[in-house]
Amino acid sequence: MFLSWTLVVWVCLGPGVPGSGAANSTSLNGKARSCSDLRQFYTGKGFTLNGVPREEMSGEHLRMCPQGPTCCTGPMEDGLARLGTQETQDLIREAGRSLQAALNALYRSFDSYFMDLHAKSERSLPATLSPLGAVYSQNMRLYTDLYADLRRYYRGSALNLDETISEFWFRLLEAAFKNAAAAKTSLSEEYLECVAKQREVLRPFGEAPRDMKAKVTRAFVTARSFAQGLSVAGEVVKKVSQVSLSPECERALMKLVYCPHCRGLASVKPCPNYCSNVMKGCLANQADLDAEWQNLIDTLLQVASSFSTEPSVDVVLSSIPARIFEAVGYLQDSMDTFTAKVYQMCGALDESGTGSPPSQEQQRKKGASLTASPTAGLRLEMQVSDLSSKLREMQQYWVQLPAALCSKLASSSSSSQDKCWNGMAKARYLPEVMGDGLANQINNPEVDLDITKPDMTIRQQIMQLKMMSNRLKNALDGNDVDFQDASDDISGSGSGMCQTGHCARSRPGGYPPDNNRVRAGTEPQSRLYRILILFPLAVLLLLR
Numbered sequence: 001m002f003l004s005w006t007l008v009v010w011v012c013l014g015p016g017v018p019g020s021g022a023a024n025s026t027s028l029n030g031k032a033r034s035c036s037d038l039r040q041f042y043t044g045k046g047f048t049l050n051g052v053p054r055e056e057m058s059g060e061h062l063r064m065c066p067q068g069p070t071c072c073t074g075p076m077e078d079g080l081a082r083l084g085t086q087e088t089q090d091l092i093r094e095a096g097r098s099l100q101a102a103l104n105a106l107y108r109s110f111d112s113y114f115m116d117l118h119a120k121s122e123r124s125l126p127a128t129l130s131p132l133g134a135v136y137s138q139n140m141r142l143y144t145d146l147y148a149d150l151r152r153y154y155r156g157s158a159l160n161l162d163e164t165i166s167e168f169w170f171r172l173l174e175a176a177f178k179n180a181a182a183a184k185t186s187l188s189e190e191y192l193e194c195v196a197k198q199r200e201v202l203r204p205f206g207e208a209p210r211d212m213k214a215k216v217t218r219a220f221v222t223a224r225s226f227a228q229g230l231s232v233a234g235e236v237v238k239k240v241s242q243v244s245l246s247p248e249c250e251r252a253l254m255k256l257v258y259c260p261h262c263r264g265l266a267s268v269k270p271c272p273n274y275c276s277n278v279m280k281g282c283l284a285n286q287a288d289l290d291a292e293w294q295n296l297i298d299t300l301l302q303v304a305s306s307f308s309t310e311p312s313v314d315v316v317l318s319s320i321p322a323r324i325f326e327a328v329g330y331l332q333d334s335m336d337t338f339t340a341k342v343y344q345m346c347g348a349l350d351e352s353g354t355g356s357p358p359s360q361e362q363q364r365k366k367g368a369s370l371t372a373s374p375t376a377g378l379r380l381e382m383q384v385s386d387l388s389s390k391l392r393e394m395q396q397y398w399v400q401l402p403a404a405l406c407s408k409l410a411s412s413s414s415s416s417q418d419k420c421w422n423g424m425a426k427a428r429y430l431p432e433v434m435g436d437g438l439a440n441q442i443n444n445p446e447v448d449l450d451i452t453k454p455d456m457t458i459r460q461q462i463m464q465l466k467m468m469s470n471r472l473k474n475a476l477d478g479n480d481v482d483f484q485d486a487s488d489d490i491s492g493s494g495s496g497m498c499q500t501g502h503c504a505r506s507r508p509g510g511y512p513p514d515n516n517r518v519r520a521g522t523e524p525q526s527r528l529y530r531i532l533i534l535f536p537l538a539v540l541l542l543l544r
Helices: 036-044 074-123 125-132 140-154 161-180 189-197 208-241 247-257 272-282 290-306 313-318 320-333 335-346 360-366 374-394 397-406 456-476 516-543
Strands: none
Touching: 074 125, 074 140, 074 208, 074 247, 074 313, 074 374, 074 397, 125 140, 125 320, 140 161, 140 208, 161 189, 161 208, 161 320, 161 335, 189 335, 208 290, 208 313, 208 320, 208 456, 247 272, 272 397, 290 374, 290 397, 290 456, 313 320, 313 374, 320 335
16 A cells, blocks of 8 residues: 555556567668667667767676676766666665655544543533632632643653643642632641641542543543654654665666666566565565564554454543542532641641531532443444554555565566566576575575674664664553654654652642652662672682
């Protein structure tokens, strides 16, 4: 799909000038064959006729084409070789641009869908939370800040999502506690810090914060990772498609594409297996991307599938306001008990009275729990299906590229196996077809490659694919993804710096981030550090 349409221009690359195969050597009357067809073809490619012979000559001077009667001089051979390489390079880049466009379309489609879910959830805040009265109306910025932070995180900001959501719940408790306290009571920063310390034990909001944080974190971590994966895949395609073809490939392409013209065999197409070996040799390094490319696509498919796993991503986002409403309702029901325990631990306020909001039962009855509509569920199903089908179409790209390049160039008829160009003459091609990848080109008869010297640009892109796959797998496990280690070339990676005014405040107590994974990761590093320090000392003692 991404390769075939870009290769139509091969028609002008390869064999096919009418009448050019009329004579193969000398004419029947013994005269040298005319080079008129070659001259017309040559000027059609943008060259001048300066130095182009009118009749064929001996080919001892040829370095790339087989020696024998020819209409090509040495400079003509060099020029056509450069042209063949440039045309092939253009085809590879055009195929890459086609794949990039498809990946960008997937990104835009998913991004539009996810941001639409986010926006609809935010728009439902007033209808869901207005029954909370002052806790909502006097603190609207608190709720919109939460959605702004979630949006910034998805876009790649270096926010700690765990801390951001915990901070929201602290600020909500602070607002609710102030609202419940006496109107003239002054709450100091120290007193609010003391209130914060009671949250973990007293759980004033019930289990809603923990449950919402787990589900929202998983939804946004997987969504950001998925979008990032599509972006990284596109960058890899762009960079690999810019890699230049080797001099060995240039000689092989000349022999494949333009040497038949020099021999007067312009109408004879290359043998399919011959073309395959040339292209597999030229694209050996690119084919080495296959394993990690398929791994990335497989992981992207798993992440896409996870969006519809219960609770699905549309349900999680649409129910955020309802979970907040549920949590505040729980707090209002237990506010007297909570404040009594706070007073016990932090001291009584200057003026007594909790000032609990009136008509709490009436307010809670007005609140409506949000769930995704059947239409939203159908849209998610269609989104996941479309993403998955298009990703599968891309999965074999790198190993299918040689065949795609040969599809318009080589002979496709099995009956013409003995009547195709095999690199030397119009005859059957006997060597076997090589496998994919650099290591399999050790015996390639058409392209002489040093398999011990892989292309370093492509090796770097293989590492990028591997790193992205690991991040996606972490996201599937619900682990936050740190993009600060990504290369500078990966867009949206985040700088790792906190922007002024948007950093989450560090509060004691509450629902703290789970740092067990961080501690588990640092302990082996500490042990390694101690070993590195002690090892030289041990060596010195042994030497003494």
